[in-house]
Amino acid sequence: MAIALKNPDEIEINHVSRRFQVNGTALPALENVSLTVRKGEFVSLIGPSGCGKSTLLRMLAGLDHPDQGELRVGGYLIHTPSLTRGIVFQDHRLLPWLTVEQNILLSLKNRPGQAAEQHQQVARLIELVGLKGFERAWPHQLSGGMSQRAAIARCLAPQPSVLLLDEPFGALDSLTRRHLQQALLQIWQQQQLTTVLVTHDIEEAVYLSDRIVVLKPRPGRLHSQFEIIEPRPRQLTASRLVEVKAQIQRALDGE
Incomplete structure (x- = not known):
């Protein structure tokens, strides 16, 4: 062992x-x-x-x-x-049919916790990476840098x-x-x-x-x-x- x-x-x-x-x-x-x-x-x-x-x-x-x-x-x-162990690639790999908020929430799908707590956590991460106001934006509406910010937030959501x-x-x-x-x-x-x-x-x-x-x-x-x-x-x-x-x-x- x-x-x-x-x-x-x-x-x-x-x-x-x-x-x-x-x-x-x-x-x-x-x-x-x-x-x-x-x-x-x-x-x-x-x-x-x-x-x-x-x-x-x-x-x-x-x-x-x-x-x-x-x-x-x-x-x-x-x-x-x-x-x-969170990983971020050169390609942000956001799902195009989900908003920024939904992409980040997806990484918490199998994590314990109430939905309200998870939404609060996602909101804190979105603010941390500088995307406040873009919670409901679609990936195609984001610049390359904004997409990577969203990818970093998604990576950090499970608290690696x-x-x-x-x-x-x-x-x-x-x-x-x-x-x-x-x-x-x-x-x-x-x-x-x-x-x-x-x-x-x-x-x-x-x-x-x-x-x-x-x-x-x-x-x-x-x-x-x-x-x-x-x-x-x-x-x-x-x-x-x-x-x-x-x-x-x-x-x-x-x-």
Whole structure:
């Protein structure tokens, strides 16, 4: 029987490997990856396309499984998806036939609680992500940034302790992306969520993260890690952050 850690929201990735069959050939996506994410820590995974970042995130969500190794949260093996681990994708994936409010309520369908309490919770989340006044809007009436705000609110509704983000701002313009980064930091600080972000954007990773993990490509392996100790809110022009960005860029260029 698995023994829970003293730190219930800590993520452990232990010697994980994953291969995919393509035209009868086994192609390695990840090889012997080990990583720990502490409770409440914000960690970004960055690396070239094809280094297995999204595959690793899907395994943390329980949407995929390793060929070797194991992934745990709080000491318990990850076998299936769980409402304790929320995930946001680059595509908001809102259901077009439901309003913003209804999309968020749907994530509470199997949760205990009275309907009035759930509506109050959804109203608080809508205000938290800056969508007050758009409760009854349809997804096609929202901009890309507003749709992602709704997706984040839907993810947070079941009150997960772990937040997984797969390039959630990658398709947005730079101004909208910065606004959503700031909103995400506010949510992370308020909720104290253990967070793993997959991104291609070095500045985004440096702006948001406590720690940045660089992966080597094909198969994905750990290359290097960078602790970001600059206090928030961060100015990306600060000399220490400029140097960290340069170090990460050199690590990526080397691959």
